[in-house]
Amino acid sequence: MIGADQLPRVLHGATGRPLTLAQHDEVFGPLGHAPSLDELRDSGLTGHGGAGFATWRKAQLIGDQRGHTKFVVVNAMEGEPAAHKDRTLIGANPHLVLDGAEYLAGVVGASRIAVCVSRDNPGTINHLQHAIHERERRTRRATSLELHTPPWRYVAGEESALVHWLDDNESLPQYRPRRPHVLRIGHAPALVDNAETCAHVGLIARFGASWFRSLGTETSPGSALVSISGAVSRPCVLEVAFATPLRTILARAGADRDPWAVLLGGYGGAWLDARHLDTPYDNDALAPLGSSVGAGVIIVLPKSGCGVVETQRITRWMANESARQCGPCAFGLPALADDLARLTSNGRDAAAARARLVDRCSAIEGRGACRHPDGVVRLVRSALEVFAEHIEDHVRGRYCAASHSSHHVAAVPSLEREAELVWE
Amino acid sequence: MGVRRTGGFVLALNPVLCDGFGHCAELAPDLVHLDEWGYPVLTGEPVPFSNLAARESTRYAVRGCPRQALRIERVNLSQ
């Protein structure tokens, strides 16, 4: 039993090696509750993959579908280069994630569970394979567990792209005219939940909804994993209760005490000025500041860095990661990256580029089949706001030292598709 | 069509199918304009069925789209 306000929760009992099934039973005890949608609803659990949608609503939607086969898809794709929470979680408590998935399968009546990890992540694949074997040795379960390894791409972790992969081996997001939309593998409805969400479900299955609510707030109960990087002495994954002040979280990672800004939510998230660091870390408190918890990523930008350069690098990478299905995303995102590049390199049209960025952001928003371009628009808009004075300096030709240095804060994988992009 | 229709419609686009040929903007200029990359931007405003001209041009656009990316969606107009 984990105490009601004890942390960590999903990382409880972590030893540095994944817990075996026997150790897992010892640490967490048996599953106490039969699968029930009411328990999920009472817990108020929301998804930890980025969108923050209520988990019970999704489960209800899939539970209401007819069909003798249903899927629960565990999304551990982790497309964000700055996110490490899912692999840390599976490296510690793989069985907790699988417990949660089985509980969800019980709630919606699913007979198959598909766990998805990107194939560039062999360590995590190993842990999961091992955990699945252990479970299969112990009992012949009603739900079958399968492991899938789609290729790693940013958008491959988007839920419709993931289901598309399972259905058709294509990691491309699907067009969904109406939301909420029931994703299907063949004819079978699929419930897609993030790995961390499943782990929380695994705990709710044991200790119940009121235990779960003893941390966090009314609307964001429980705890969350955050991946902290950038200007910190210990880049790490921490488990924090919702509504913990950001400053406390940063202090635990040994962050720069006087940063310029933090990037919250991931590469499709938003910059937050450091004067807001006393804000509680939950969606309700962050929403008025145009920010959100997102995929649980925090990147710290020091005073010596340059937010414009970081935004430009991230935008360029995100533009490369577009699935190039929709025009506004395929052409709009590179255009945004070009405009940002004009703001950071010596050129005369920096002022025009800044004006164009505003127009292009509104031209792109909401016009893709998935939310990928909207995330980038959010990032760029927040940069225009938070770094407004600094951009003004750039426009007037006063470039900061950081904009010429090759030392950067945000980890961006190399642009392998750059050549292709230029050619197109 | 014989049947008297109340309510209205919106023009909806599947951005995955659309390849930016731009026929729709020529056929239904009131409802569609093109962005700087040549992809259609829809107004998204519901149009009452009583607006026959708009209804006609929208139907042309839907039929004229080489990728069949456009669709007419019925909506209830709340007054």
Ligand code: SF4
């Ligand atoms: S919006 Fe972008 S990433 Fe999403 S489906 Fe369209 S092209 Fe792909």
Ligand code: SF4
């Ligand atoms: S006609 Fe069809 S394919 Fe061409 S721009 Fe319009 S919607 Fe896109």
